[in-house]
Structures are given as structure tokens and as C-alpha cells.
Amino acid sequence: MSTRQFGARVQRNEDQRLVTGKGRYVDDIPLTGALHGAFVRSSVAHARITGVDVSRALALPGVVKVYTHADLGALDVQMPLLIPHPCITHGRTQYPLARDEVFHVGQAIAFIVAEDRYIAEDAVSLVEVGYEMLPVEVDFEKAAEPGAPLVHHDVPGNIAAHLVQESGDADAAFAAADHITSIKVRVDRSTAAPMECLATAARWDEVTGELTVWDGTQAPIGLRGALASLFELDEHRVRVIAPDVGGGFGPKIHFPYANEVLVPLASMELRRPVKWIEDRSENFVHMTHERGQIHEIELAATSDGTVLGLRNRFLHDTGAFIPYGIAVAQVAACQIAGPYRIPNVRVEFSCVYTPTVPVTPYRGCGRPQANFAIERAMDQLAEELGIDRFELRRRNFIQPEEFPYTRPNLIFADGLAVTHDSGEYEKALTALTDALDLAAFAKEQREAWAQGRYLGLGVSFYVEGTGLGPYEGGHVRIHPITGKIFVNTGLTTQGQGHETVFAQIVADQLGARVEDIIVVEGDTGVYDWGVATFASRAAVVSGSAIHKAAVLARKQVINAAANMLEADPDDIELADGRAFVVGSGTAGVTLAEVATASNPLRYAFNKAAQSATQFAPAARSDGPSLGEGAHPGIEATDYYSPPHATWAYGVHGAIVEVDPATYGIKIHRYVCVHDCGNMINPMIVEGQIAGGVAQGMGGAFYEKLDYDEDGTLRNASFMDFLIPYATEIPHVEMIHQETPSPLNPLGIKGVGEAGTIPVAQVIVSAIEDALKPLDLPPFRMTPLSPSLIHSHIAESGNRG
Amino acid sequence: MSEVTVFEPDEPVVVEVEVNGEPVTAEVPSRMLLSDFLRQRLGLTGTHVGCEHGVCGACTVHIDGRPARSCLTLVAQTDGRSVRTVEGLACADGTLHPVQRAFKECHALQCGFCTPGFMMAVAGLLDERDDLATADDETIREEISGNVCRCTGYMNIVSAVKRAAELSNERG
Structure with a gap:
């Protein structure tokens, strides 16, 4: 009899690989012949760019390409405003590489691609950028005052958005009050500082026309959408994978960062894998901030x-x-x-x-x-x-x-x-x-x-x-050969233990061991419906979706097992990786056997498969092997939208x-x-x-x-x-x-x-x-x- | 009198170093960092680089048995020495080192990025001190204050240090 896994202090499925050095973060993905990128970044807060001289960098042996905005063609466009809202009257977003003006220290101006990272970083120091300085006001309270220097010349008062919301009647409440308390508080600017900085690697496959991007992101499906749009590729030709990610804490939800455009572009144009790994000092001036x-x-x-x-x-x-x-x-x-x-x-x-x-x-x-x-x-x-x-x-x-x-x-x-x-x-x-x-x-x-x-x-x-919301999906499938359970959802983990908690949810439905449940997420090549990891939502939204899918899979297992064991579905119990008749004392059938038997076969590629082939007694059927509307195997998908x-x-x-x-x-x-x-x-x-x-x-x-x-x-x-x-x-x-x-x-x-x-x-x-x-x-x-x-x-x- | 040393960053140097018990001979550019050598040349990607200037400890390995920052060490400096990385922490038969077991048992890791360096630091600590199983939290916190973890808030790492010490003592 299995004990309930939901609510238990289960050790994590992900830890064995992480404590033995077998985690796979972006920079750990082996890409033979990869080139390495490095960015030239603005050293000033606000200036017109009077010139970018890349000639010395290009002349450095080992440098393959130097991109400035002029080399970007159709990609030299404003990046999307990801969450539009009517109150944003003056929405301004960044270009992949600065054009004729820079707006903050750290803004990307040029991207160097070289044979290794040492050379790429050497080349960064050889790029000369001419600046014509513009006035700045860094304090946001002063920046909102009349007459403050403008960040964007066409945004009056530096105000991007303004919103008033009222629930009830506040002024009436104040008029009726005995006492009014009034204070002003300030919270300063900070940064998430995940231990792994941003990182992107990309490989363009000339034969299949497929772009694979490994990226330390919280939003692989969103990034896939952005890349398919920017590069005008069919969605199935862009695969974004968030492998192990070394902490997120929010800023990795934003996309596309300059690297998420430049690295794929370089890999496509140069026909070689390209990798860019942010260093800590640039993380401070590139990855997004919060709190002010x-x-x-x-x-x-x-x-x-x-x-x-x-x-x-x-x-x-x-x-x-x-x-x-x-x-x-x-x-x-x-x-x-x-x-x-x-x-x-x-x-x-x-x-x-x-x-x-x-x-x-x-x-x-x-x-x-x-x-x-x-x-x-x-x-x-x-x-x-x-x-x-x-x-x-x-x-x-x-x-x-x-x-x-x-x-x-x-x-x-x-x-x-x-x-x-x-x-x-x-x-x-x-x-x-x-x-x-x-x-x-x-x-x-x-x-x-x-x-x-x-x-x-x-x-x-x-x-x-x-x-x-809006929603997430859950997909559950029992592998017919190993009997392990393959579970997918669209969002990603950066250390929150999804491979364990989602497995616990499925374990309770299918009577399987947590360690026999394989959770793969954050890979658009595996599962690509969903949103992202943010707002403390993964357990709630993906967890619920996976639970619903597992409930459906449980019904399939019970019906199939009842058929195999010639028993009433109500008498079937699932535990310890098996389906059996409750109280019968017999071993019943394994989940692998159930999954195998649910998949009508022609070929007996292993011993277990024999029983599912067309002349095996258990698989004989008077009509089509799969009834109308049925699907092979034990597999279910469901969604949860709060x-x-x-x-x-x-x-x-x-x-x-x-x-x-x-x-x-x-x-x-x-x-x-x-x-x-x-x-x-x-x-x-x-x-x-x-x-x-x-x-x-x-x-x-x-x-x-x-x-x-x-x-x-x-x-x-x-x-x-x-x-x-x-x-x-x-x-x-x-x-x-x-x-x-x-x-x-x-x-x-x-x-x-x-x-x-x-x-x-x-x-x-x-x-x-x-x-x-x-x-x-x-x-x-x-x-x-x-x-x-x-x-x-x-x-x-x-x-x- | 002064002697001027001209640093040729790409001048090749030959290094003979033992890595996780295996002898390695390699020709590398003189400026190559140990962290890059381990990761890029030897494919030992378990050692991670978190800050590139020796503050966070994510890149900690052992050099001649003592914890060291591989991001601040040139490969050339390891000539004739032995280096041990997280990949060399478990026994050859796969039995985990007490630190690895303790980190798993105590949920002392989340994203896992700082973990290899943290474990190498704690493994070094266990070699130095045999009283950690009964040490107070403050002592342990002081001892592990050379490594940054951004996920766990350290509580479970403190527990893991104690647990690792217990397991080490059991192992003798």
C-alpha cells in the first residue's frame, strides 16, 4: 500500500545529478566548435552615439564578427512591450543594440563573436565608441519633477504610464474619519543576483532548418514566440530549452534580452554554435532591476x-x-x-x-x-x-x-x-x-x-x-517499456523542486514511486503550451493542471487493468507501480504492462510487447484495434486556468x-x-x-x-x-x-x-x-x- | 635595479597536473584560468563560476587537498599539484561523499549552482575539523561564510554541515 506523497517531506529527484556535478546549466552544454560572444556596453548613462569604430576589434586574430545595430537588418527594431496596458501612454522599449543613442550604463552597443571568450573580451576593449553626453537625472523623484532632463526626448515629464484605481469611495471615507494618518516611505533599487548570471547558447541546424536555443530563462515558450516572430521561422523550427537554471527570482522572466537575439542570429549567420555567458559585473548593468x-x-x-x-x-x-x-x-x-x-x-x-x-x-x-x-x-x-x-x-x-x-x-x-x-x-x-x-x-x-x-x-x-492565470497545461504518459511516468508542463524551474513536487502529485494518482516519475519542463521541443514561471504560480497552476491530467491517466489505467484482470474497475487499486484487484492478494499487472497492453502493436520489439501484438490472445479484437476516439497507451493532457x-x-x-x-x-x-x-x-x-x-x-x-x-x-x-x-x-x-x-x-x-x-x-x-x-x-x-x-x-x- | 616581466597572455605553457586522481598533461595559454581549464578542456562542468573575482566561492575546488578559488587560479599555478573537483568527491563506485549525502538529506540546495563549490568548501572543512557534529550554529556559520548561496538562506546548509560531520565520524 502506498502512502500519500502529497504533503510528505520527500527528498528531491533533482539532487542526485546536482550534487555530483552533473547538472546542466547553459554553459555546461557541450557544443563542438562553438564561438563565444561578448558585448560592448555603454559606459555612460545618456548620450548620443557619434561613432562606433570596430576596425581594431575586427583586426584581432580570432575575432569572427562584430555586430552593431547596422548589421541587424530586420532585427534592428524595438523589442516588444510584453504586457501592454491602456495606461501606458509612452511605452518605450530597447533595441537589441543601441542605435544612435544610449539610455543607461550597460546598454548593449556591439556584439563580438570570436573563437573563444578570452579573445572576445580582448576585442571588447578595442571597440571605440564616441559619445556626446546628454544631461541625466537618476533620482526618480526628481526625474518626475517639471524641468528634469528627459530620458526620451519625446516623453514629457519622463512619465511612461499613469494609473488611478478606486475601490469604493475613498474621499467620502476620509470625510467621515475621526483621524487621518499620512506618511511617505521610500524603498530603494535592488537586483536579484541569481548565482548563475544570464546565459544563452544557440545552434542552427542547416539540414533541418531548426534553431535550438539553450537559455537561462523563466519563459521558454514566450521566448520561442518572440524568436519565431523576429526570425520569421515556423514555431516548430525554434526550440527553446531552459536547462538547469541557477536561480531566477524574477528578472529571467523578461525577454528578449539582447543576448537572446544576438546569439541566435550569430549562430544562423555564422553557421556555428554560439555561446554567450554573462559575467557578474555586466549582470549588474544588464539584467533588469527592481524595487525603487x-x-x-x-x-x-x-x-x-x-x-x-x-x-x-x-x-x-x-x-x-x-x-x-x-x-x-x-x-x-x-x-x-x-x-x-x-x-x-x-x-x-x-x-x-x-x-x-x-x-x-x-x-x-x-x-x-x-x-x-x-x-x-x-x-x-x-x-x-x-x-x-x-x-x-x-x-x-x-x-x-x-x-x-x-x-x-x-x-x-x-x-x-x-x-x-x-x-x-x-x-x-x-x-x-x-x-x-x-x-x-x-x-x-x-x-x-x-x-x-x-x-x-x-x-x-x-x-x-x-x-x-492565464493557464498552464499538464501532460502525463506512462512509458510502456520502463513503466516510468513522463510528466510535462510548459513552465520552468530555477531551483524550486518541480521535478519532485509535480512527481508527488502524480504519484498519488498512479500509485507510483516519486523517483519513477520523470518531470521534464522548460523545453519547447517536449511540451509547448503554457506561460511561464512567475508570481508564485508554478505549484498552483501547473500543479493543478498536472493533477487533472494524472486523474485522467488514472482512469485509463484502471479501465485497462480491469480489462486485463477481468475485474470491475471499482475493484482496481493502484499502488507500488502496479494495478491489482483490491483484497485479492494477487500481484496484478505493472504500469508498464498496462501501458504496453493499451498500445496495439504489430512488432514484438521486446518480450513485454508480444502480448500487445495482433495475434496475441489478449489483444484480439473483433473491430479496429483502437476504438473510435480512443488513443494508444496511457496518456492524458489537461489544463488549469484559475x-x-x-x-x-x-x-x-x-x-x-x-x-x-x-x-x-x-x-x-x-x-x-x-x-x-x-x-x-x-x-x-x-x-x-x-x-x-x-x-x-x-x-x-x-x-x-x-x-x-x-x-x-x-x-x-x-x-x-x-x-x-x-x-x-x-x-x-x-x-x-x-x-x-x-x-x-x-x-x-x-x-x-x-x-x-x-x-x-x-x-x-x-x-x-x-x-x-x-x-x-x-x-x-x-x-x-x-x-x-x-x-x-x-x-x-x-x-x- | 628593476626587473621587468613581460606578460604574454597567450604564450603556451605546459602543465602537468593530477585531476581527480588522473594525471593530465596539457599545453594552455598562460592566462588560462583553472576554472576554464576544468570546464572547457576537461569537460568537468560541475565547477561553476559565479562572480569571476573570488568573492562567491561557487568555483571552489581542492588544490593539494585544500579549498581554493579556481576562478582566481591560473592553470599554470597548478603544475605539479593535484586538483579535486566535485566530480571527484564521490567514491569510484558511486558512493556519495558524506557532504553530498548530507546536502541531499537536508535540502541544502535549490538551484544547485553554488552547490559544488559549497560542498568542496565543506569537504575541506571536514578534513580540518572533527568537532562540527556538535558545534553550535554560529561556529558553523562563521566557517561557511566564504561561500554565497542565493536560494537556501543557509539554514539547511548549516544542518547539512552537522549531518556531514556525523556521517564522516561514522565513516571514521
């Missing part, structure tokens, strides 16, 4: 702390282009009311061009900013009304009986109104306060303060719309100590209560959360991209852009709460981004709480490094 937002937020409340209305205006820094549309700003806008009922919400944002790397989603996608804004405001409101900050939150939670809770007219990234589907918010908060033991902490804090130690407690409650996003949530709390001399922060405890619905594999869920919290810690403390006023990125390396090491990350205590989502058959909600979202507010509010004796003005920005704490205290003139 400034929020003004107002809460209208009654004197007992009921929040009646919320008004939010924010600026979103979109960088030099807006290729991914308003996604980040829109997601922020839709999460601004958090877990709170707040029936009247008006949210308005502008997307501002700056001469910097373009902005697309990074783990959290606008939610960390929105969370920081609403939770800072709730803390402020509690302070002003003299209500305990936990109690204030409690009074405003959407209650379990109020679900589904819709915010009419607040349209989410899936084009549908925000609808929180389920949850127990108050229970989660109580779990946190119990774990942190607020009474004991209050005593400890008083004692610490008395000794001149600064101990504080921080809290943040987040919600996350996950599992967005009615709307499913809303995960959670609350994090921390106890921190601030060193009064250095302002160094020590995290004594970090507790996370979260609810992602039913967990497929708690071990993997915990891994996602721990990793998310670590990225959130980086964002809370150090991960700020530091542009100087000329638009040069000052910390474009791992030496200068600090990301956390093991010594910086605390142990994270986790409390799981499982409220099944009513929207999908498995009751799943997404968890990929959850860990990251609330961390900045947790840390900043904890620091603020710790430093209360200093009577400081509140903290309104993140990251918050020790030096910024120091400046904040110095500016306030207060010193403990």
Missing part, C-alpha cells in the same frame, strides 16, 4: 482604529525602458490594503523613466514596497491613536466568514478584480504573538533599556496574490538588538507564520521561505544599487554590492498554517515569493521599537544600514 518606489499613503480611521479608507500615490522607477509594462507597479497597487478590510481604497501611480537599467519583477514584485508602505502606516496609526499595534491590526483583518472578499475595480495583474479567496489572518497573528510571548518580551525589553541595551520587536503582516489569483498570507516577527555604539543589528529571533494552503512538500516550502527571508534580509539591510549622479553604478560587483552570507542570516522559526484554497483541486497557494515580502518592515519596525528611548522620528526607508541609522539619529539631534 516612493509611496505617499494616508489612512482614514475612526477613533477606535477601524480603517475606513486608504489613499496611496506612488512613483515607480521603471528605468530607461518599460518592456514588462506596469506589472510591478500594478502588483504593488493591488496589495496596498494588505490583509485589512479597508472598504475604500484609491491608489494612483506613475511609472517614471530614469537613465538606468530597466525594471521588471524581482521576487516580491512590488509587494515588498506595498507591504512596507501599509505596515509602516499601520504602525503610525497605532502610535497616533494610542492603540497597541497588534490590536489595531486585529480590528481591521478580513474575517474568515467574509471570504471571498473582493475589492471591486482594483484590477490585479491577471486583469481581474482583487479577490482574497480564503484565510485565517487573526489566527496567524495570534500564532506569532504566542510564539514571541509578547508579555515576556515587554519585560525583557524594559530590563534591557534600563541597562542601556536596545531591544526591539518588529512585525509585518503580508498578503500575496499568487497563482495567476478563476482568479489565490491569496497566500503570513506574518513575520523578529526580536532584534541594536548596538548603541556601532548600530550593528543582532537578530535574536525571527519567526514566520505563513499560510500557502495545502503544502505539497513541507521541506521544499520551508526552503522557499528560508531563501525568501534571506533575500528579504539583504533588501532590509544592504542590497541597494548605488548609482552616482552621473548614472554610473558604483557597486556593480559582489565586492561592493553586499548580499548576505551565512553569518548575516538568522535561524528562521516557521509555523505552518494550512487553509486550503477553494480555487483549485489541490487547495494550493503559492509560496515562492512569500518569504521576501514582509522582511524590510519587520526589521525596520523592530529597530524603531528598540530605539524608542531615543525618541527618534520614525524610519521611512529601506534598506536601513547601520550607517543610515547613525545618520538618522544624528539628524534628529537625539542621542541616548
Whole structure:
């Protein structure tokens, strides 16, 4: 009897190859005779290009080709604006290679193809680019002011898009309020910094006319569509494969990057495989960024702390282009009311061009900013009304009986109104306060303060719309010879363990071992219906689709086995890779035998196949071997298209100590209560959360991209852009709460981004709480490094 | 008095090096990095390059038994030495090294890109210290603070270090 795999802490199918050095990332694909590419990138933020001299580079032995925009022919076009929206009045996207103007440091100007990467990089330094400098304003708040230098000469005010959404009647709520709280917060720009930078390899097959592209992408099907369009190739002649990908975290959803156009082009023109592997320093100025937002937020409340209305205006820094549309700003806008009922919400944002790397989603996608804004405001409101900050939150939670809770007219990234589907918010908060033991902490804090130690407690409650549509597909097939189960979906994995969690889902339906289920995804040559990996959606959307396909395959197995065993289908049970009559004590038939018998054969290519050939007694039939509408083998495909996003949530709390001399922060405890619905594999869920919290810690403390006023990125390396090491990350205590989502058959909600979202507010509010004796003005920005704490205290003139 | 050394980046040098127990003799350009040599010439692509300047530790291998950054090492520097990569971590019969077992058991990897370098660093640590099975978290975190992992948040790597130490002690 098999035990249920859904919900079990199953070790990962992918790990054996990854721990033995047999992973296959793009740069590991052996391509005989491959050429190597390198980009010449802009060293200035904004300039007209007066000339590009490639002659010295071309003369270098080993250089095969140097591309500038003039060599691109029909590809010298603006890249697509991937997610159009009516509010984008001035959408500007990049060209594969800059034409006569550059818009940010790092923009690709020329592409060199050489016999090896050493030569290609030598040649980069031989290309001379003439610039006529144009004025820049890097600070996006100033860039939105009248008279600021323009990024695009024909975009007035640097405003790419502007959107106002209103749910209820915010002004009426403010008119009726006893109290109004108003704050302004800033979240700085950051980068995902996956351990594997971007990477593309391509091979053009002269014989078949097929282009194969290996790419570290989160969206192989989307990229295939873009390449088929750009190169005017039939879809089946373009195969995009995302092999093992060394972390994604969002920016690998964007396409096509310059490399995704130039590498395929060079392989087709030069008739040789071509590979380009981004190095770390160019990753900082090429791969898309996120996070820069400034929020003004107002809460209208009654004197007992009921929040009646919320008004939010924010600026979103979109960088030099807006290729991914308003996604980040829109997601922020839709999460601004958090877990709170707040029936009247008006949210308005502008997307501002700056001469910097373009902005697309990074783990959290606008939610960390929105969370920081609403939770800072709730803390402020509690302070002003003299209500305990936990109690204030409690009074405003959407209650379990109020679900589904819709915010009419607040349209989410899936084009549908925000609808929180389920949850127990108050229970989660109580779990946190119990774990942190607020009474004991209050005593400890008083004692610490008395000794001149600064101990504080921080809290943040987040919600996350996950599992967005439009849809994903699942394909399940039993291999007739090996009996293993081959499972496909269209999206990709960058470390989230899809090969295991999807296998667990299928294992339960087909009674097979998880290790006998082979999940292949991210290869358009294998399966090419679907969307991509983003918005914590893979488990929800692909998981549900695969589940539905597996249910269909299960029916096929049961019917076929009942036929073979001459039994009633209701009496067939599937377990341990076999189908048998329940309670019979007989072994029944293996899944391989069932799959083989379901495929009428002419040739007995192995022993098992004999029984399916046309003269074998078991396969004799009076009519056609396959009935009308039947298909051979055990194989099923199904799709899942969510009615709307499913809303995960959670609350994090921390106890921190601030060193009064250095302002160094020590995290004594970090507790996370979260609810992602039913967990497929708690071990993997915990891994996602721990990793998310670590990225959130980086964002809370150090991960700020530091542009100087000329638009040069000052910390474009791992030496200068600090990301956390093991010594910086605390142990994270986790409390799981499982409220099944009513929207999908498995009751799943997404968890990929959850860990990251609330961390900045947790840390900043904890620091603020710790430093209360200093009577400081509140903290309104993140990251918050020790030096910024120091400046904040110095500016306030207060010193403990 | 001064002596000027002219660096000829492409001047060929002959290197004799033992890689995962096998002798290798190769002529390489003098500027070739060990990481590129392992990956491109020997096809040992398990060693990954994460930052190209010695900060992240993804490219860690053992040189003469001690962890080293292969992205900061010229092949020429390994002449006469032995190099061990992740491909040489398991026994010849495929039995996994305690570090490999522990990383699997403890879910100490997600995308797997930093993992080979991380495991080589931990394997080196286990050779140096035999008290890690009972060490506190802070000690372990300090010891592994030369490697970056962007996926796991390190918690499970800390557990894996302890587990690997236990398995090593059992193995003796």
C-alpha cells in the first residue's frame, strides 16, 4: 500500500545529478566548435552615439564578427512591450543594440563573436565608441519633477504610464474619519543576483532548418514566440530549452534580452554554435532591476482604529525602458490594503523613466514596497491613536466568514478584480504573538533599556496574490517499456523542486514511486503550451493542471487493468507501480504492462510487447484495434486556468538588538507564520521561505544599487554590492498554517515569493521599537544600514 | 635595479597536473584560468563560476587537498599539484561523499549552482575539523561564510554541515 506523497517531506529527484556535478546549466552544454560572444556596453548613462569604430576589434586574430545595430537588418527594431496596458501612454522599449543613442550604463552597443571568450573580451576593449553626453537625472523623484532632463526626448515629464484605481469611495471615507494618518516611505533599487548570471547558447541546424536555443530563462515558450516572430521561422523550427537554471527570482522572466537575439542570429549567420555567458559585473548593468518606489499613503480611521479608507500615490522607477509594462507597479497597487478590510481604497501611480537599467519583477514584485508602505502606516496609526499595534491590526483583518472578499475595480495583474479567496489572518497573528510571548518580551525589553541595551520587536503582516492565470497545461504518459511516468508542463524551474513536487502529485494518482516519475519542463521541443514561471504560480497552476491530467491517466489505467484482470474497475487499486484487484492478494499487472497492453502493436520489439501484438490472445479484437476516439497507451493532457489569483498570507516577527555604539543589528529571533494552503512538500516550502527571508534580509539591510549622479553604478560587483552570507542570516522559526484554497483541486497557494515580502518592515519596525528611548522620528526607508541609522539619529539631534 | 616581466597572455605553457586522481598533461595559454581549464578542456562542468573575482566561492575546488578559488587560479599555478573537483568527491563506485549525502538529506540546495563549490568548501572543512557534529550554529556559520548561496538562506546548509560531520565520524 502506498502512502500519500502529497504533503510528505520527500527528498528531491533533482539532487542526485546536482550534487555530483552533473547538472546542466547553459554553459555546461557541450557544443563542438562553438564561438563565444561578448558585448560592448555603454559606459555612460545618456548620450548620443557619434561613432562606433570596430576596425581594431575586427583586426584581432580570432575575432569572427562584430555586430552593431547596422548589421541587424530586420532585427534592428524595438523589442516588444510584453504586457501592454491602456495606461501606458509612452511605452518605450530597447533595441537589441543601441542605435544612435544610449539610455543607461550597460546598454548593449556591439556584439563580438570570436573563437573563444578570452579573445572576445580582448576585442571588447578595442571597440571605440564616441559619445556626446546628454544631461541625466537618476533620482526618480526628481526625474518626475517639471524641468528634469528627459530620458526620451519625446516623453514629457519622463512619465511612461499613469494609473488611478478606486475601490469604493475613498474621499467620502476620509470625510467621515475621526483621524487621518499620512506618511511617505521610500524603498530603494535592488537586483536579484541569481548565482548563475544570464546565459544563452544557440545552434542552427542547416539540414533541418531548426534553431535550438539553450537559455537561462523563466519563459521558454514566450521566448520561442518572440524568436519565431523576429526570425520569421515556423514555431516548430525554434526550440527553446531552459536547462538547469541557477536561480531566477524574477528578472529571467523578461525577454528578449539582447543576448537572446544576438546569439541566435550569430549562430544562423555564422553557421556555428554560439555561446554567450554573462559575467557578474555586466549582470549588474544588464539584467533588469527592481524595487525603487516612493509611496505617499494616508489612512482614514475612526477613533477606535477601524480603517475606513486608504489613499496611496506612488512613483515607480521603471528605468530607461518599460518592456514588462506596469506589472510591478500594478502588483504593488493591488496589495496596498494588505490583509485589512479597508472598504475604500484609491491608489494612483506613475511609472517614471530614469537613465538606468530597466525594471521588471524581482521576487516580491512590488509587494515588498506595498507591504512596507501599509505596515509602516499601520504602525503610525497605532502610535497616533494610542492603540497597541497588534490590536489595531486585529480590528481591521478580513474575517474568515467574509471570504471571498473582493475589492471591486482594483484590477490585479491577471486583469481581474482583487479577490482574497480564503484565510485565517487573526489566527496567524495570534500564532506569532504566542510564539514571541509578547508579555515576556515587554519585560525583557524594559530590563534591557534600563541597562542601556536596545531591544526591539518588529512585525509585518503580508498578503500575496499568487497563482495567476492565464493557464498552464499538464501532460502525463506512462512509458510502456520502463513503466516510468513522463510528466510535462510548459513552465520552468530555477531551483524550486518541480521535478519532485509535480512527481508527488502524480504519484498519488498512479500509485507510483516519486523517483519513477520523470518531470521534464522548460523545453519547447517536449511540451509547448503554457506561460511561464512567475508570481508564485508554478505549484498552483501547473500543479493543478498536472493533477487533472494524472486523474485522467488514472482512469485509463484502471479501465485497462480491469480489462486485463477481468475485474470491475471499482475493484482496481493502484499502488507500488502496479494495478491489482483490491483484497485479492494477487500481484496484478505493472504500469508498464498496462501501458504496453493499451498500445496495439504489430512488432514484438521486446518480450513485454508480444502480448500487445495482433495475434496475441489478449489483444484480439473483433473491430479496429483502437476504438473510435480512443488513443494508444496511457496518456492524458489537461489544463488549469484559475478563476482568479489565490491569496497566500503570513506574518513575520523578529526580536532584534541594536548596538548603541556601532548600530550593528543582532537578530535574536525571527519567526514566520505563513499560510500557502495545502503544502505539497513541507521541506521544499520551508526552503522557499528560508531563501525568501534571506533575500528579504539583504533588501532590509544592504542590497541597494548605488548609482552616482552621473548614472554610473558604483557597486556593480559582489565586492561592493553586499548580499548576505551565512553569518548575516538568522535561524528562521516557521509555523505552518494550512487553509486550503477553494480555487483549485489541490487547495494550493503559492509560496515562492512569500518569504521576501514582509522582511524590510519587520526589521525596520523592530529597530524603531528598540530605539524608542531615543525618541527618534520614525524610519521611512529601506534598506536601513547601520550607517543610515547613525545618520538618522544624528539628524534628529537625539542621542541616548 | 628593476626587473621587468613581460606578460604574454597567450604564450603556451605546459602543465602537468593530477585531476581527480588522473594525471593530465596539457599545453594552455598562460592566462588560462583553472576554472576554464576544468570546464572547457576537461569537460568537468560541475565547477561553476559565479562572480569571476573570488568573492562567491561557487568555483571552489581542492588544490593539494585544500579549498581554493579556481576562478582566481591560473592553470599554470597548478603544475605539479593535484586538483579535486566535485566530480571527484564521490567514491569510484558511486558512493556519495558524506557532504553530498548530507546536502541531499537536508535540502541544502535549490538551484544547485553554488552547490559544488559549497560542498568542496565543506569537504575541506571536514578534513580540518572533527568537532562540527556538535558545534553550535554560529561556529558553523562563521566557517561557511566564504561561500554565497542565493536560494537556501543557509539554514539547511548549516544542518547539512552537522549531518556531514556525523556521517564522516561514522565513516571514521
